[in-house]
Amino acid sequence: MPPKRDNNKPKGALNSYAAFVQVCRDEHKRKHPEDQIVFAEFSKKCAERWRSMKDKEKKRFEDIAAKDKARYQREMAGYIPPAGEGGSSRKRQKKDPNAPKRALSAFFFFCGEFRASIKAEHPDYNVGEIAKELGKRWEKVTDKSKYEGQAAADKVRYEKAMAAYNKGVAAAKKAKEEVPSDDESDAESD
Incomplete structure (x- = not known):
């Protein structure tokens, strides 16, 4: 929206x-x-x-x-933006560096296998041209089941890793909430 x-x-x-x-x-x-x-x-x-x-x-x-x-x-x-609208709504959330890497698609597994050979065949190609060539070759692949299987396995890996990561984040939040602040510990000692 x-x-x-x-x-x-x-x-x-x-x-x-x-x-x-x-x-x-x-x-x-x-x-x-x-x-x-x-x-x-x-x-x-x-x-x-x-x-x-x-x-x-x-x-x-x-x-x-x-x-x-x-x-x-x-x-x-002289303009003051309305409350809660300090900046652009299109700002990206910062990614947690500890979060697991996302699952790769079948196409990315295909690219991983053939990128080096395309670079060897066409050393003058830049990144964009290599990507175009990979796309053309991907369209010609008739049996993609090998790569789709790799992608499915990677998706399972990602889901397990995310579940463990989310448990860790939830535990860290809970531990942070349970630690009394300085004000609370001062009040208890009185």
Whole structure:
């Protein structure tokens, strides 16, 4: 579910191209108030016009963008996000380095077996090209049962390791809760 939008948050700053498109749109509306703008066509024409413009002509829009950036910075300086929304909702949780490694898929077992041979065959390939080649070869494999069996066994390993890990985490939490704080131990000694 997407995060709720904060209507009080300042509108983002325009870049020079966005300022140019906005001016083009306003000009078009003034010249043709009854016309409906077809966004795909309009944006193509704007892009072509922007590419053909000289730097001197673009300066006007760079100035507009600079003013809008200053406006945005002023407004953000006084902006206070609502409680509980300090940052982006897309932040990843930090992974516990003690947690077990996740189970590998059948494809990853296949890659482990053939990556070295592809590197030997094509020493000039970069990581992406090796991955593409592995993908092509994986599609051609007719009997994947060997790798699927390895993946199933690794999944069992992972589930057992996670169960043990979760027991350890729960025990550590419980032990932490049972240890009295300094305030409690002072009160007991009185």
